[in-house]
Amino acid sequence: MSEISTGPAGFAARLRAGHRTVGYWVVCDNALATERIAGVGYDYVCLDAQHGLVDHRALLAAMTAIDARGTAAGMVRVQANHPFWIGQALDAGARGVIVPMVDTATDAEAAVAACRYPPVGQRSYGPMRAGLRVGPKPAESDAEIACLVMIETAEGLRNVAEIAAVPGIDGVYIGPSDLRLAVGGSTSTDPAVDAEFDAAVRTVLSAARSAGIVAGYHCPDGASAARRLAAGFTVVSVASDLVHIEQAARGHLADALRPPGS
Amino acid sequence: MSEISTGPAGFAARLRAGHRTVGYWVVCDNALATERIAGVGYDYVCLDAQHGLVDHRALLAAMTAIDARGTAAGMVRVQANHPFWIGQALDAGARGVIVPMVDTATDAEAAVAACRYPPVGQRSYGPMRAGLRVGPKPAESDAEIACLVMIETAEGLRNVAEIAAVPGIDGVYIGPSDLRLAVGGSTSTDPAVDAEFDAAVRTVLSAARSAGIVAGYHCPDGASAARRLAAGFTVVSVASDLVHIEQAARGHLADALRPPGS
Amino acid sequence: MSEISTGPAGFAARLRAGHRTVGYWVVCDNALATERIAGVGYDYVCLDAQHGLVDHRALLAAMTAIDARGTAAGMVRVQANHPFWIGQALDAGARGVIVPMVDTATDAEAAVAACRYPPVGQRSYGPMRAGLRVGPKPAESDAEIACLVMIETAEGLRNVAEIAAVPGIDGVYIGPSDLRLAVGGSTSTDPAVDAEFDAAVRTVLSAARSAGIVAGYHCPDGASAARRLAAGFTVVSVASDLVHIEQAARGHLADALRPPGS
Amino acid sequence: MSEISTGPAGFAARLRAGHRTVGYWVVCDNALATERIAGVGYDYVCLDAQHGLVDHRALLAAMTAIDARGTAAGMVRVQANHPFWIGQALDAGARGVIVPMVDTATDAEAAVAACRYPPVGQRSYGPMRAGLRVGPKPAESDAEIACLVMIETAEGLRNVAEIAAVPGIDGVYIGPSDLRLAVGGSTSTDPAVDAEFDAAVRTVLSAARSAGIVAGYHCPDGASAARRLAAGFTVVSVASDLVHIEQAARGHLADALRPPGS
Amino acid sequence: MSEISTGPAGFAARLRAGHRTVGYWVVCDNALATERIAGVGYDYVCLDAQHGLVDHRALLAAMTAIDARGTAAGMVRVQANHPFWIGQALDAGARGVIVPMVDTATDAEAAVAACRYPPVGQRSYGPMRAGLRVGPKPAESDAEIACLVMIETAEGLRNVAEIAAVPGIDGVYIGPSDLRLAVGGSTSTDPAVDAEFDAAVRTVLSAARSAGIVAGYHCPDGASAARRLAAGFTVVSVASDLVHIEQAARGHLADALRPPGS
Amino acid sequence: MSEISTGPAGFAARLRAGHRTVGYWVVCDNALATERIAGVGYDYVCLDAQHGLVDHRALLAAMTAIDARGTAAGMVRVQANHPFWIGQALDAGARGVIVPMVDTATDAEAAVAACRYPPVGQRSYGPMRAGLRVGPKPAESDAEIACLVMIETAEGLRNVAEIAAVPGIDGVYIGPSDLRLAVGGSTSTDPAVDAEFDAAVRTVLSAARSAGIVAGYHCPDGASAARRLAAGFTVVSVASDLVHIEQAARGHLADALRPPGS
Numbered sequence A, B, C, D, E, F: 001m002s003e004i005s006t007g008p009a010g011f012a013a014r015l016r017a018g019h020r021t022v023g024y025w026v027v028c029d030n031a032l033a034t035e036r037i038a039g040v041g042y043d044y045v046c047l048d049a050q051h052g053l054v055d056h057r058a059l060l061a062a063m064t065a066i067d068a069r070g071t072a073a074g075m076v077r078v079q080a081n082h083p084f085w086i087g088q089a090l091d092a093g094a095r096g097v098i099v100p101m102v103d104t105a106t107d108a109e110a111a112v113a114a115c116r117y118p119p120v121g122q123r124s125y126g127p128m129r130a131g132l133r134v135g136p137k138p139a140e141s142d143a144e145i146a147c148l149v150m151i152e153t154a155e156g157l158r159n160v161a162e163i164a165a166v167p168g169i170d171g172v173y174i175g176p177s178d179l180r181l182a183v184g185g186s187t188s189t190d191p192a193v194d195a196e197f198d199a200a201v202r203t204v205l206s207a208a209r210s211a212g213i214v215a216g217y218h219c220p221d222g223a224s225a226a227r228r229l230a231a232g233f234t235v236v237s238v239a240s241d242l243v244h245i246e247q248a249a250r251g252h253l254a255d256a257l258r259p260p261g262s
């Protein structure tokens, strides 16, 4: 593995090789903050276009901000599994996509096809911003881009072995909120289905191992990311800027109102 | 003081009455996060149009987000001491302005004039968004809007007594970074001028007391806000979303990379 | 019905219960005006993402403006019947969606699935802004969100009985311009097909009644809304800000140019 | 006057010649609606950068929309009497500016200087968008641009004769809300000062006549515009899109809720 | 052909009649520049929503800018072959769409259906901006809008005869970068597959002729556009603003650094 | 001079040392294009906030794009000589400002004061984006930022010796369009005043030499930049993206329409 380049250019190769890959999850359209976050040492910063505020304009601004720091790879959790949205993220310079709600091997094949140029896939050529940094040859670009698919539905969980076995899929990525609802939770954190949820997590991890690909996990904080790394996940995201800023504001208010001497 | 209404409408009255007033300082154009921050219990959220990213579009979005939560008052640290910028902040619905770089009593009089309608001042009428919530009568609007001026230059410090005595000024507000440079610091946190800086802070506090107005302080975190409250400041801002999100991202990364069991 | 809460939180329940529900239709990206409109007494304000200017950024701004007034429910006529677009509207805080161009029961089932969390549907969890106000539990959120489908094509008209019978559909909503073209009109207001059009309207209304759901109608002004209410429709929208502002400008010009004494 | 060209190019000449000039006042950033409004027959559409939402981006979009209809002249009520703001409006293609809060002849001279290129004034050259349509020679551009100053303060009223006499001023324009406060009103529509207000209006009109320039008036609707035209004002604006859309929404709701047969 | 109107209104008719039609390709969101480009004499300006930066907001701004010049027709290369995206481009006032990645006759039929109102197709009625200029009757609108489909995949090339024969398709349009990859190129300009590529071009041109429709070609500069016109293509785009501005900047730098006298 | 660092950090030092400094002038809000332009080899890219479209949002996006390439320094021609506008450009990360319309030594002193922190000047501390790259210590920041003032009015020309002698001014910069009008031109390129204009240019150049500072010139193309470099100017800008893209579009159209074989 010594030939994997450090820095953003080697991101997909390191991810595939199973290196520990820690990311930060951005849902806000806030390029100035993203520029700062991108410089603290994460391997990647993932921009959320599904549930976040990352439209195309925001995506370009955030990718540019990430590149201005030069150390993290930009990833995108795309709006949905559609070639236009995947292509747009990649044209903006993303070095990886996380595709939500993948239910079947057919879905996974579509995700791969959208990430890879012919003859491997059907990505359309027009790397508007990416051309400056990724590739630039199609085959090089394919090699430098990671394709992760989210396992977060009952159907996706049932089909995870087939999904993980689709050629070109680099990893499966657990969306715990949706997955908990999928196994019967009444809320996204419902402890009543802990057993079912933990079993589902083991199923996904095991499917990834059998297929020789990596497994990723969406975490609310660094400590849980550490636990998932210890459990065998190699790709962990810490989410999110929106939640963390609210937590910070809340914490500072408590400090400000604390009686002196307490 | 029992007749001061709770909620945003009574904000300026509570501030003038010397009630403890704790705010959060927003520099990012990030209305969704501002909406969340506005709901955690702060008395005000201050949008920074001088050094932050709060242009008019951002100002309207953020004020609307603050109002959607309904508990905090929106304030604006304006671009500069100019009637257009002060008026624009107030037209957007701000219940107070913090005017930077006020050096003289004349500057302070201009700030007041920009905040108040005739016959008190020269604010131009057109409360485009404010009309829904502040006032709506001119005299009521004047009463519901706080005017704070920043003491943060050598000249402002020399003139602080005269500035604080200007009728209509509701408070003086210390900008510690600029003030530390003003007293000779080589950086905005230079400890070599601690003595001069502390003397300057006492001068400002004392001028406020003599003039019967409040004193405010710009703080980097809740703990320092608590200390300033204990020292006699009644208006304290905790700054800022941009810095805090970077700190949070940094902290979570450290947690994620911490060896298990450490 | 006494237990239906007033205000936006009870909107979907009131709509389902057949209460008279009057809305205003916004096609412009103009949050300041939307904030004002949202305060005049409508039960809902519907933002048009299909033919209007409401992209995600505009949607968030408008939903925030509606919430800042606190009296109307925000609805969205979504871009198309796709889970991402429906989910994005709901994540922004919409309390109902109007799904255009629904042709078959299968289309209607897809619309329902996109509106409801598992196990009822397949909505993906991430209520970025909605979490502050709708639900927050998945089942509560499902209950607080109305799903209306538009009948406006020849195929949809043929299948309206099956569409109306799809579990989870709260109402059918007539798009008269498209429906008139669908029954053979040569323009969106062609009187030559009045008979066919009126028959189609009766068919839709009858299908809604048979299925025990409500019927909605898209109206150009308040007077026609009153007529549709009298005819049995319980959900009526008055459209639109873009047309009405042009009408107002035209009317004021005529007044300005009218000879004195006329 | 037969040589004054019709259409936007002759706007300033017609205004100066005392032709009846009727405008619509836009405060919203809503280019699509502005494009429609610009086509209904007004002589000008004025974009409000002082109290409205018209930042530079909005200004360019609105001016382009007005030009796309091709019949009305674009005007701008500028942020304040500063050469940058006046120049920016003119560079965007405005054929006239309305300068708020002009108190003295010196203020008026500054407004003129900002509108005219050397040797007449000090406008800086860079007609980024205007170059396509206005002028293009500096002297032609000067001739095609109207400069109106607002009389709306006590000081401005006192100095109106001197202001009106400043060479290059094409007209004085009454801002009635501010002017009513200036003459002692407790609100912008306070009837208690009707006598003082009416006297002030006569003073302004008379000063314009003495100076041989036109007088303008800011009106809330077409009927009052007709009255002001009849009284000798030749430039009347009908304001505004924001207010009129709220009125329209309110009116349609009343119609919708009116009992059948009433 | 004498009855084809000149100007944008006759654009589709001229294109269908095989008149030489030369366009400029815009990928940037830069309405001011687009307004200038639209005035230099091109028959159309095509806005790229697939690989470019043209979101809905940019589309409206650019279409307005094109209309403000009044000589070129606005076209849009849409995001993907989906009725919402095609409809949105047409509602904004586009007089033609170029639909990417059309692989089969079924794809082509879908593209046509999205461009035409019933009874010909299924376009939904709501010509928000287009209503001012295109049509306005549905059948007129259909006649004034050109529908071109891109042949740029291996599958599309195989099916080009069937695609070209689909009623309502006005032309096939070659995307050379994708097509070169499709015929086996290792880069978008790989000369190793020149023979295969040239054969593919002839196949497309021949299919167009057999079907009695026009053929279009995407060119990097004017000289290659001239060559394609000479070869029988009648619709040629010169791409793109992003590339050309970089080339211009590079060229001017070389000139600036050239030693004097060289 | 061997100790001057290469790259953006050494930009101001190289400029002061009289190194040849060639820049590109951007008036459009077009960060993607600016990112490309910033990589072709210019020493600086200057964003025009006076006559261009560079508002704060555009400024941040463009500065980030320039930094993402890493080779050019970002400069800003500010809106006007006001501390807020100068400070905002510097807070965004500009490594130099070009201040328009400087007429007197007092104007020049104000420009310097706005660029430098105390005790040298009065810049307010809050390097929101700049803190990541410029300085970060105040004195370092002062050293890394170039302050150029524009000589482009009759008054500025008369006072150029005094202006150039103001401590802290790094260079005078000729705005030829305004300067030509200032010396009596009837258009910005009027050849009738060539003699006066050339004399003015020599006066400025001579004043710069006497004061030991550099002289800059605003050029329409690379060839004229080369001529100005040869004449002793060391700072030359090539303007602008807006003009050059129109020229490119025009040129490609001529090529496309050229008869074959011509």
Ligand SMILES: [Mg+2]
Pocket: A100, A152, A175, A177, A178, C124, C125
């Ligand atoms: Mg999920």
Ligand SMILES: [Mg+2]
Pocket: B100, B152, B175, B177, B178, F124, F125
């Ligand atoms: Mg400060």
Ligand SMILES: [Mg+2]
Pocket: C100, C152, C175, C177, C178, E124, E125
């Ligand atoms: Mg419809």
Ligand SMILES: [Mg+2]
Pocket: B124, B125, D100, D152, D175, D177, D178
């Ligand atoms: Mg006024």
Ligand SMILES: [Mg+2]
Pocket: A124, A125, E100, E152, E175, E177, E178
């Ligand atoms: Mg292609």
Ligand SMILES: [Mg+2]
Pocket: D124, D125, F100, F152, F175, F177, F178
């Ligand atoms: Mg100049």
